[in-house]
Amino acid sequence: GDSVTQMEGPVTLSEEAFLTINCTYTATGYPSLFWYVQYPGEGLQLLLKATKADDKGSNKGFEATYRKETTSFHLEKGSVQVSDSAVYFCALKIRGSQGNLIFGKGTKLSVKP
């Protein structure tokens, strides 16, 4: 079935470090891909998305490129800030289907000053 696999956390970085959170997927159809972020004590909010191969989603300095050949959608940021500390969820949705979002298990990021 369809699934999303994220790297295990937690991830701890110093401020201004480079961030990569790996995400790979298995899909029976042609998915749209998403990254959601959950700040402490809050609900999830959409961070970025990509709907077709080679698309790059970007927002707030974060980027992720839809790589169909490697079935991946890794999240990157060049210089993290303390305020980026949160849990990050990769998710997919099969386009055109009645199915719902399928989430990865989440990766907790802690950024130290």
Added chain:
Amino acid sequence: EAQVTQNPRYLITVTGKKLTVTCSQNMNHEYMSWYRQDPGLGLRQIYYSMNVEVTDKGDVPEGYKVSRKEKRNFPLILESPSPNQTSLYFCASSSEPSPGEQFFGPGTRLTVL
């Protein structure tokens, strides 16, 4: 302000005592959904609704009920709560009929003793 609201935010109850968690959205969204979030398991969908009077089971519907009598409201009902339903619950909504981008409420932390 466009938002999804949930009440209560925190609830401690005892086994077998019926409870309802309310969810309301002010964005005129057709699609609404309930998730539970547990450590190591990520988000799992409980129930969803494509429109008024249309509901369907998600991945973990056992022990839960929902109703969608009005477009804006989607309450989650636990008829006889058990300790394994202790979790963090999120309501979400979307304007898309089969959504990738969803707007999440702030969460309800439920403890069943």
